[in-house]
Amino acid sequence: MNTPIAIIDDNNFLIKSVKDKLSFLTDISIVFTANDGQQCLEKLNLNARVKLILMDIEMPRLNGIEATAQIKQKYPQIKIIMLTVFDDDENIFKAIQSGADGYLLKETSSPELYNAILQTLEGGAAMTPSIALKTLNLLRSPLPIANNEVEDSVKLTGREVEVLEQLAVGLPYKSIAENLIISPSTVRRHIENIYKKLQVHSKVEAIELAKRKRII
Structure with missing residues (x-):
């Protein structure tokens, strides 16, 4: 079964370059391309079956x-x-x-x-080696993180805490669903609720804030 992906870049020549890099693969299909983030969102509204997006900055x-x-707020599974x-x-x-x-x-x-695509689809975090080194340095001396004024009274349900704990150790949605004996779609709904309650937009922010608030 082909994995549907999208390529987003304002340079059509570079889109073609990425397409050429993936052209020999039989298990990946490019379902759409876009030249900016807004166009990407518009196309996702029409076709949200995309599993992975290659995104320019x-x-x-x-x-x-x-x-x-x-995208992560509306389609956290992508x-x-x-x-x-x-x-x-x-x-x-900022990307993280x-x-x-x-x-x-x-x-x-x-x-x-x-x-990198395969690794990411399996729940990993693919990075160019030089980027991975910079990321480690950022973790040692992090920049200020926004949303640190979330009310201390924010309460997650027991199930939401369980989902967040498993998300924090790097488990993909499918594994979390199997461990908690729930469906992947239910895991996504829990994560959406967690984002709303913690006022964050990504799993990195959610995990970091939950740790600082001693939720997990």
């Missing part, structure tokens, strides 16, 4: 980081890999905060891109 109307945050030329700390940090599941540079080779 610098784009008109709605950039990749802002688009990722909105995996998003940032595919960009930007490797500065601020963009990496927005909910990005991976971060690759556009120089990534075809086999590396394919492996």
Whole structure:
């Protein structure tokens, strides 16, 4: 069965380049492309069966980081890999905060891109090695995280806490569903409720805030 993915970039030449890198694969199909985040959201409204999005950062109307945050809020099941030329700390940090599941540079080779897609679909976090090193450094000396003024009175249900605890150890939705004997769609609903209660837009923010509030 083909895995449906989308490519979002304001440069059509680079979209073609990514398509060419994936053209030899029989288990991946590109269902649509878009030139900015707003166009991506519009196309998702018509076709939300996409499993993974390769997302550029610098784009008109709605950039990749802002688009990722909105997509993750509305379609938390969709995996998003940032595919960009930007490797500065601020963009990496903001991308992770927005909910990005991976971060690759556009120089990534075809086999590396394919492996990153598979790894991300299985619940991993694919990163170009230099980006992974920068991410570790950010974890050692993190930038200020927004939403740290969430009311202490916020209460999660017991089930929501269980879902968040399993999300915090890196388990994918399917594994969480199997462990808790619920459906993946129920896991997604719990996560959506967690985001709303904690006033966050990504699993990274939710886990970080829950730890600081001693919820998990």
